[in-house]
Amino acid sequence: MLPKNIPDDINIELLLSCFPDGMCKVSFDGMHKRNSYNDFMGLDDLTDNNLLLSVGRPSLYNALPELLFHPIDRFDNLSPTDDKDKFEEEYDAQEREKDQAHKFFAPFDLMLLRLRMMVRERLDVYAETDKIMIDILGDEITETQKQNRFVKKVLPFLPLCKSIRGNKTYLTLMLRKIFLEEGLTIDIGEQKHSFTDAHPQYNAQLGSDFDDFYLGNTYDEQVTTYDIHYWSEDDCDEHFLQFIEELEVFRGFIQDYFIAVDGILRFDVSCYDDTLRLADETKYNYLNYNTNI
Numbered sequence: 001m002l003p004k005n006i007p008d009d010i011n012i013e014l015l016l017s018c019f020p021d022g023m024c025k026v027s028f029d030g031m032h033k034r035n036s037y038n039d040f041m042g043l044d045d046l047t048d049n050n051l052l053l054s055v056g057r058p059s060l061y062n063a064l065p066e067l068l069f070h071p072i073d074r075f076d077n078l079s080p081t082d083d084k085d086k087f088e089e090e091y092d093a094q095e096r097e098k099d100q101a102h103k104f105f106a107p108f109d110l111m112l113l114r115l116r117m118m119v120r121e122r123l124d125v126y127a128e129t130d131k132i133m134i135d136i137l138g139d140e141i142t143e144t145q146k147q148n149r150f151v152k153k154v155l156p157f158l159p160l161c162k163s164i165r166g167n168k169t170y171l172t173l174m175l176r177k178i179f180l181e182e183g184l185t186i187d188i189g190e191q192k193h194s195f196t197d198a199h200p201q202y203n204a205q206l207g208s209d210f211d212d213f214y215l216g217n218t219y220d221e222q223v224t225t226y227d228i229h230y231w232s233e234d235d236c237d238e239h240f241l242q243f244i245e246e247l248e249v250f251r252g253f254i255q256d257y258f259i260a261v262d263g264i265l266r267f268d269v270s271c272y273d274d275t276l277r278l279a280d281e282t283k284y285n286y287l288n289y290n291t292n293i
Helices: 012-016 031-036 084-129 131-137 143-147 149-164 168-181 239-257
Strands: 024-028 038-047 051-053 185-196 218-231 267-270
Touching: 012 024, 012 051, 012 084, 038 131, 051 267, 131 149, 143 149, 143 239, 149 168, 149 218, 149 239, 168 185, 168 218, 218 239
Parallel strands: 024 051, 218 267
Antiparallel strands: 038 051, 185 218
């Protein structure tokens, strides 16, 4: 079955990797085709259940001098009195020579194409994980952050920080995935917290919003808060204290890379207990904690 809706700008090496080996035959139509159209020019069915892939790339035939395959004076000996049939005969002969030359170089062209596919496969090992980009963007990550188990899980998202930064939906999905892998659940909320500014600055410009003014050095700010359900009464041990330290390191990392410039992130750790109910056999019949018995 012939695939449909193939993107015009798809890489040929990538497209060939989607088909079984030997299923596609490649036609190298020359660089002039690529300049006029695209690298990928079309895919057609063949009678032997194979596919013909037309590529706007030069063959080895195109890289060699034309004199090796065709006489340069083929049309010079035609007199003005010769009719167009003579010209078409010479043109058809040249096209047959061109087809034979393409068939001769086809195995070598395919060998070079397979070498490019092998190079791409090796590069994909680095491209799939964006390791190079992660190393560049995370050049200033501290050793403490690198050893943090939560930071390690968020590093693959680092190349997407431009899209996630300031987007609470993306940020929540990313954090929920990371914490779920650690067996934790989170809830998001917006809370107003009071902050203390040791060196307050007052905006006295004309037309400024009254929200910019505050008395003293204490002011309120909207904070994105994630409530992490972690511990119960029996879990508050040395592991819990270590978790709090890891969480603060992780919070600082997320604040630097994924929170908007004017945003503030806060993690709250809460106790999570199952809701009290009458019996395991009775579904949806729950007792609230304020139930009078």
